[in-house]
Amino acid sequence: MKAWQVAELGEPEKVLRLVDVDQPEPSPTQLLVRVRGAAANFPDVLMCRGEYQVKPSLPFTPGVELCGEVVATGAEVSGFAPGDRVIGASVIPSGAFAEYALMEHATTFPAPDALDDAQAGSFYIGYQTGWFGLHRRAGLLAGETLLVHAAAGGVGSAAVQLGKAAGARVIGVVGGPAKADVARELGADVVVDRNTEDFVDVVKRETDGKGADVIYDPVGGETYRRSTKCIAFEGRIVIIGFAGGEIQSAALNHALIKNYAILGLHWGLYTGKDPDAVRECHDDLTALAAAGKVSPLVSERVALEDVASGVQRLADGVTVGRLAVVPGS
DSSP, X not given: OEEEEESSOSOHHHHEEEEEOOOOOOOTTEEEEEEXXXXXXXXXXXXXXXXXXXXXXXSBBOOOEEEEEEEEEOTTOOSOOTTOEEEEEEBTTBOSSBSEEEEEEEEEEEOOTTSOHHHXXXXXXXXXXXXXXIIIISOOOTTOEEEEESTTSHHHHHHHHHHHHTTOEEEEEESSHHHHHHHHHHTOSEEEETTTSOHHHHHHHHTTTOOEEEEEXXXXXXXXXXXXXXXXXXXXXXXXXXXXXXXXXXXXXXHHHHTOEEXXXXXXXXXXXXHHHHHHXXXXXXXXXXXXXXXXXXXXXXXXXXXXXXXXXXXXXXXXSEEEEOTTO
């Protein structure tokens, strides 16, 4: 089968190679699936660079989430059969940027009927992260103001839709007019182009000086520091990641004085520590998709042969919405 492999670390376009490899064999708890759709995620970029917390042995095939068709199941797998359409996490080193991939039974779920293969392949990580961040960690309430950074990106775009579905007023921060258009299409009530406006000023203006009740931050660095200037009394800042490249320090005296909470989210921990919550989340998200309230905005659908250039565009910060790999397209 064809698969992209990383045999040395570096920028995705330089280290990804499309090669012929043997089709992987599922362990007793795994499923072998034919890849129908796979999203490019920032962890794929970081793994290519050797900067992710998970550092697979070389060579490996990246692609951490997918929609697939079950081909075979391990002896201990129940509830799935060949032909089933599923979504979930891949098992690195047999990732989703290939014709076939492995999935672990515990992190595999029925694909929502309301989503096509590219959308379903982009639904697992971003929307689960958003659901846990906004509901389990921040306790977002209807009527509150939610500020979402990188609102046109993969993780941010999911948070915009989930915030609107929860009844919040959503302010999205983006970089550039094209991304601003995407944030509006996603449903953001107010869109801030950080290249031309100060989001702190906009948030204060839009909330009559109160500030945002919840801030969803996958960027970090200076974006986090500026966010503390527009957080509301009893507000919650949810730390999703550090796509800006800088891991900032938190001024805890400022959190004390202004009475706000700083919440970390490592969503992947829930798959091992509270798998029932992950299944509950999947059921809720599936219902929201069926109701038309959430749907991944797939801006690019690329063939398997174009993975390296697509992942590099994600690394360079020029993609909007989700970039999905559709083998055979």
